[in-house]
Amino acid sequence: MISSHTLADPGKMRDYHYTGPVEHRFSPYSFNGGTVLAVAGEDFAIVASDTRLSEGYSIHSRDSPKCYKLTDTTVIGCSGFHGDCLTLTKIIDARLKMYKHSNNKTMTSGAIAAMLSTILYGRRFFPYYVYNIIGGLDEHGKGAVYSFDPVGSYQRDTYKAGGSASAMLQPLLDNQIGFKNMEGVQHVPLTQDKAVQLVKDVFISAAERDVYTGDALRVCIITKEGISEQTIPLRKD
Amino acid sequence: MATLVISQSPVGGFSFENCKRNAVLEGEANKVGCSLPAARKTGTTICGVVFKDGVILGADTRATEGMIVADKNCSKIHYISPNIYCCGAGTAADTEMTTQIISSNLELHALSTGRLPRVATANRMLKQMLFRYQGYIGAALVLGGMDCNGPHLYSIYPHGSTDKLPYVTMGSGSLAAMAVFEDRYKPDMEEEEAKRLVRDAIAAGIFNDLGSGSNIDLCVITKGKLDYIRPHDEANKKGVRTGDYKYKRGTTGVLSKTTLNLEVVEETVQTMDTS
Numbered sequence: 001m002i003s004s005h006t007l008a009d010p011g012k013m014r015d016y017h018y019t020g021p022v023e024h025r026f027s028p029y030s031f032n033g034g035t036v037l038a039v040a041g042e043d044f045a046i047v048a049s050d051t052r053l054s055e056g057y058s059i060h061s062r063d064s065p066k067c068y069k070l071t072d073t074t075v076i077g078c079s080g081f082h083g084d085c086l087t088l089t090k091i092i093d094a095r096l097k098m099y100k101h102s103n104n105k106t107m108t109s110g111a112i113a114a115m116l117s118t119i120l121y122g123r124r125f126f127p128y129y130v131y132n133i134i135g136g137l138d139e140h141g142k143g144a145v146y147s148f149d150p151v152g153s154y155q156r157d158t159y160k161a162g163g164s165a166s167a168m169l170q171p172l173l174d175n176q177i178g179f180k181n182m183e184g185v186q187h188v189p190l191t192q193d194k195a196v197q198l199v200k201d202v203f204i205s206a207a208e209r210d211v212y213t214g215d216a217l218r219v220c221i222i223t224k225e226g227i228s229e230q231t232i233p234l235r236k237d
Numbered sequence: 238m239a240t241l242v243i244s245q246s247p248v249g250g251f252s253f254e255n256c257k258r259n260a261v262l263e264g265e266a267n268k269v270g271c272s273l274p275a276a277r278k279t280g281t282t283i284c285g286v287v288f289k290d291g292v293i294l295g296a297d298t299r300a301t302e303g304m305i306v307a308d309k310n311c312s313k314i315h316y317i318s319p320n321i322y323c324c325g326a327g328t329a330a331d332t333e334m335t336t337q338i339i340s341s342n343l344e345l346h347a348l349s350t351g352r353l354p355r356v357a358t359a360n361r362m363l364k365q366m367l368f369r370y371q372g373y374i375g376a377a378l379v380l381g382g383m384d385c386n387g388p389h390l391y392s393i394y395p396h397g398s399t400d401k402l403p404y405v406t407m408g409s410g411s412l413a414a415m416a417v418f419e420d421r422y423k424p425d426m427e428e429e430e431a432k433r434l435v436r437d438a439i440a441a442g443i444f445n446d447l448g449s450g451s452n453i454d455l456c457v458i459t460k461g462k463l464d465y466i467r468p469h470d471e472a473n474k475k476g477v478r479t480g481d482y483k484y485k486r487g488t489t490g491v492l493s494k495t496t497l498n499l500e501v502v503e504e505t506v507q508t509m510d511t512s
Contacts, residue, residue, distance in 0.1 A: 057446050058446070059445060059447065164304070182488045183488060201482075204476030209305055210306070211447040212304060236473070237444055
């Protein structure tokens with residue numbers, strides 16, 4: 001008795017012929033890369049961001065910083081979709097002016113954070129694709145950092161990294177500023193110079209491994225004297 | 238009674254049984270909640286140019302896993318035979334294994350013919366293998382070398398088509414590199430001019446394409462001479478950190494300690510290849 005084997009079924013292969021109308025979805029968002037970082041000290045705050053604006057595998061601009069000055073004591077860092085970053089900062093600026101005109105005083109960092117939370121949640125069902133971090137001085141002159149998610153959940157932190165290389169930076173900050181996972185180390189309070197040096201080193205490391213981070217680093221240092229800015233070069237590849 | 242031999246009638250066309258198996262494996266993995274490991278792509282800029290005395294191949298040295306840099310200094314110019322080298326873009330494992338398989342087969346072929354292998358032979362072997370796998374082997378190659386008929390340069394696509402051209406680029410940075418070639422390529426260039434052109438084309442890919450980066454490797458193949466220059470140009474140096482991040486002994490907490498007393502029977506030293 002001879003049994004016959006069935007011919008092998010070619011299996012589920014891609015069809016190369018036209019199968020009818022295909023629906024292409026238009027996405028209203030695009031990811032423009034970038035990393036932001038904020039650190040709060042005893043009497044200062046630092047907000048830093050890289051200056052590379054990218055899309056897909058291309059670079060749109062090597063000089064597009066993501067820190068925006070809001071008041072003399074507050075800077076916001078926004079990364080994610082650049083279109084929403086620009087619109088959101090314009091809306092925040094307008095709301096700051098409105099508050100100033102009706103209350104005759106500048107908004108404090110905590111007030112700006114609370115306001116941003118409501119602005120973001122107002123667009124709960126078509127969110128601003130922006131990862132925000134606010135850095136500044138609170139009413140007592142101490143450093144404050146507020147970190148947000150795209151729909152407005154926020155909390156006050158000592159340090160926070162956001163954006164494309166955040167997963168690489170945050171553990172390093174946890175170790176160096178928060179003294180996590182270390183034993184027998186003296187918990188010295190963070191000085192301004194040490195903080196600036198740490199921020200620069202941390203971005204240099206992020207630029208090595210994250211393709212979206214690079215070109216240059218913009219550091220904004222907020223003290224009661226005002227806001228000073230530094231720009232240092234990073235890897236350009 | 239003679240034993241009957243049950244023979245399977247020859248099946249025509251390609252056998253896609255492994256595709257079914259892979260689809261089943263992926264389904265099972267997803268059911269458990271994990272996904273099959275993603276193949277690492279090189280996100281590359283590679284290029285080649287024919288000049289007066291031979292062929293120059295160039296490549297960047299960054300390997301990416303998604304949008305993270307997996308290897309900052311990987312080698313993308315692969316050996317095929319003493320007079321033929323091949324740059325690879327696409328899935329890193331595919332380019333590595335494909336070039337090694339063809340290199341091995343070509344060496345056996347050269348021993349059988351008793352002649353130096355020809356670039357056209359390597360091209361034919363590569364394209365026949367890639368076509369057999371219908372594009373599932375994600376290897377985009379730039380093949381160049383020097384043989385008895387002169388310098389030759391081919392570009393080979395994952396589905397198996399090839400082009401024989403005086404200048405070619407492949408990879409995610411191919412557009413940036415081709416822009417440089419289209420601007421400055423001339424037939425019958427001198428070696429130094431051609432090296433500068435290839436270096437600039439790869440540099441365009443490194444600085445303008447996020448998938449390419451780090452250094453520029455060059456391979457100059459001429460009659461009787463081979464220069465594998467790695468790196469030809471260290472276009473990007475590692476950033477220097479100002480702080481000191483060394484940890485003192487005892488910083489990591491010790492939860493428990495067990496000691497196994499082992500008896501040393503034999504001690505040997507094996508040198509490690511750190512090149």
